[in-house]
Amino acid sequence: MTRPQISSVTRLVALGALASLALSGVASAAAVDPEPITFYGDVAAVLQQECQVCHRPNGANLGGMVAPMALTTYEETRPWARSIARVVASREMPPWDASPEQHGLFANERTLTQEEIDLLVNWAKSGAPAGNPADAPEPLEWPSEDGWLIGEPDLVLQFDEPYFVEDDVEDLYIYFKTTITEEMVPEDRYVKAIEFRPGSSVVHHIIVPGLGGIAPGNDPVIHADGLADVLRAGRDLQWQMHYHKEPGPGTGKWDQSSVALKFYDSEEEVKHKVFNADMGKYDFAVPAGATDYTIQTEWTFPTDSEIVSYLPHMHLRGKAAKYEAYYPDGSHEVLLDVPNYDFNWQTTYLYKERKKVPAGTRVLLTTVFDNSAGNLANPDPTVTVRWGEPTTDEMSYGFMAYINEENEGHVAFTSDEGGIDLTAIVAMADESRDGKMQLDEAPGMVKQYFEMMDENKDGAVDMEEAKAANAFLAQMAEQRERAEATAAGAAGGE
Numbered sequence: 001m002t003r004p005q006i007s008s009v010t011r012l013v014a015l016g017a018l019a020s021l022a023l024s025g026v027a028s029a030a031a032v033d034p035e036p037i038t039f040y041g042d043v044a045a046v047l048q049q050e051c052q053v054c055h056r057p058n059g060a061n062l063g064g065m066v067a068p069m070a071l072t073t074y075e076e077t078r079p080w081a082r083s084i085a086r087v088v089a090s091r092e093m094p095p096w097d098a099s100p101e102q103h104g105l106f107a108n109e110r111t112l113t114q115e116e117i118d119l120l121v122n123w124a125k126s127g128a129p130a131g132n133p134a135d136a137p138e139p140l141e142w143p144s145e146d147g148w149l150i151g152e153p154d155l156v157l158q159f160d161e162p163y164f165v166e167d168d169v170e171d172l173y174i175y176f177k178t179t180i181t182e183e184m185v186p187e188d189r190y191v192k193a194i195e196f197r198p199g200s201s202v203v204h205h206i207i208v209p210g211l212g213g214i215a216p217g218n219d220p221v222i223h224a225d226g227l228a229d230v231l232r233a234g235r236d237l238q239w240q241m242h243y244h245k246e247p248g249p250g251t252g253k254w255d256q257s258s259v260a261l262k263f264y265d266s267e268e269e270v271k272h273k274v275f276n277a278d279m280g281k282y283d284f285a286v287p288a289g290a291t292d293y294t295i296q297t298e299w300t301f302p303t304d305s306e307i308v309s310y311l312p313h314m315h316l317r318g319k320a321a322k323y324e325a326y327y328p329d330g331s332h333e334v335l336l337d338v339p340n341y342d343f344n345w346q347t348t349y350l351y352k353e354r355k356k357v358p359a360g361t362r363v364l365l366t367t368v369f370d371n372s373a374g375n376l377a378n379p380d381p382t383v384t385v386r387w388g389e390p391t392t393d394e395m396s397y398g399f400m401a402y403i404n405e406e407n408e409g410h411v412a413f414t415s416d417e418g419g420i421d422l423t424a425i426v427a428m429a430d431e432s433r434d435g436k437m438q439l440d441e442a443p444g445m446v447k448q449y450f451e452m453m454d455e456n457k458d459g460a461v462d463m464e465e466a467k468a469a470n471a472f473l474a475q476m477a478e479q480r481e482r483a484e485a486t487a488a489g490a491a492g493g494e
């Protein structure tokens with residue numbers, strides 16, 4: 001084996017470096033013998049700022065995602081030093097999936113600066129020393145176990161009875177009701193903040209139409225001053241629960257999840273109701289083994305608006321999501337890019353300063369799916385995956401919350417052809433979760449056309465039939481327009 005030769009150039013450079021080091025050593029002793037990075041002196045402050053919201057006793061339970069250990073004291077943190085260095089260097093922690101391009105835009109961003117990453121990595125490398133307890137920052141105060149992150153709520157709702165999730169359950173989708181009495185909500189209330197609390201560790205997600213919900217990784221909703229969701233008086237809440245656990249003897253658990261609400265004192269304080277541009281697709285099929293199956297949905301703002309937040313939603317094959325704006329002046333902008341979507345972190349991306357968009361702005365949502373064996377989260381790469389509530393089926397959905405001056409929401413669920421999207425109606429109405437809408441599930445208006453839509457006469461409307469009905473409606477609309485144009489032309493010619 002030949003010994004590597006040190007070239008004279010290398011030697012010269014090395015000498016120069018030594019010389020400048022010696023020089024700076026004269027100028028400042030600290031550069032030669034830097035103060036060691038210690039837990040109390042440096043690390044504790046970063047952990048407080050960036051980690052303890054989850055990593056503490058009774059840490060934030062973000063929809064079932066509970067951090068496995070506390071990082072509050074030196075004793076707790078020391079054994080994790082190397083793991084900490086690894087997960088911050090790879091940017092797995094803190095969890096935040098948006099591309100760096102959107103850095104600084106969102107109020108709830110969880111990212112570390114390069115200096116913070118270096119500090120944690122170098123601390124671990126140097127043996128994770130404690131330092132002097134006298135240098136420690138004041139410990140942070142966190143709400144107690146039964147405290148709420150949104151503060152003292154005005155109303156806490158639970159479903160009417162606790163429910164036992166049996167031992168043999170792996171995935172269970174089930175509905176509960178909370179009766180809202182006159183006494184509880186005598187008139188429409190304007191909701192300032194919403195915090196869901198899973199009643200047990202087997203809760204995977206909760207959806208309560210009208211109030212939102214939580215999936216793993218969600219923060220509570222706290223609206224900016226003047227913005228509100230509306231809780232209608234006397235309308236019962238429906239809880240759509242998804243329980244998920246390893247099945248087996250002794251794994252059963254009781255659950256009675258709850259939601260805490262904070263209201264505005266009066267309607268006068270409310271400047272804007274918050275609406276959601278439901279962007280979803282329901283009639284797709286992701287082929288087995290596909291690595292980059294792409295689905296797109298559009299929404300055009302009818303009036304000048306301000307976007308409040310986004311929440312892309314897919315299941316286990318979800319790989320990436322992107323919201324893009326096409327402005328009426330022809331320009332284009334990426335609003336949110338999530339290049340590595342992680343089902344475990346259903347993050348709402350909440351603007352620091354709301355995004356103003358003029359009327360006519362078209363937003364394109366692109367979701368990408370990996371249904372191959374290369375996707376380690378994929379429960380079965382050999383099957384075609386369609387729309388469905390279970391995590392083993394898929395969703396292509398993007399929440400986009402917005403406000404406008406008119407304080408009016410707009411018909412969501414528009415099909416590619418521009419009319420109302422009947423596939424979305426079927427998806428929403430399908431309470432029995434068999435992928436079809438039965439007659440008794442159909443909303444009033446749709447009941448009338450049920451028989452027409454049910455082409456194969458099996459007593460239910462499936463996605464294919466709904467899709468055909470979309471095309472039919474669009475054709476009708478076009479014919480009507482043409483007839484009107486002809487009529488107008490004839491009238492003008494007289």
Ligand code: HEC
Pocket residue numbers: 047050051052053054055060062065066067068080083084087088093094095110112344
């Ligand atoms: C939003 C909540 C949240 C924040 C903020 C957060 N973590 Fe985590 N962390 C979790 C959860 C939940 C897990 C376990 C699930 C997982 O690994 O995804 C975890 C896992 C970890 C692990 C891996 C433990 C293991 O079993 O290997 C380390 C190390 C870690 N976090 C360090 C940190 C550090 C350091 C910070 C701050 C710079 C941080 N986390 C911020 C929630 C959080």
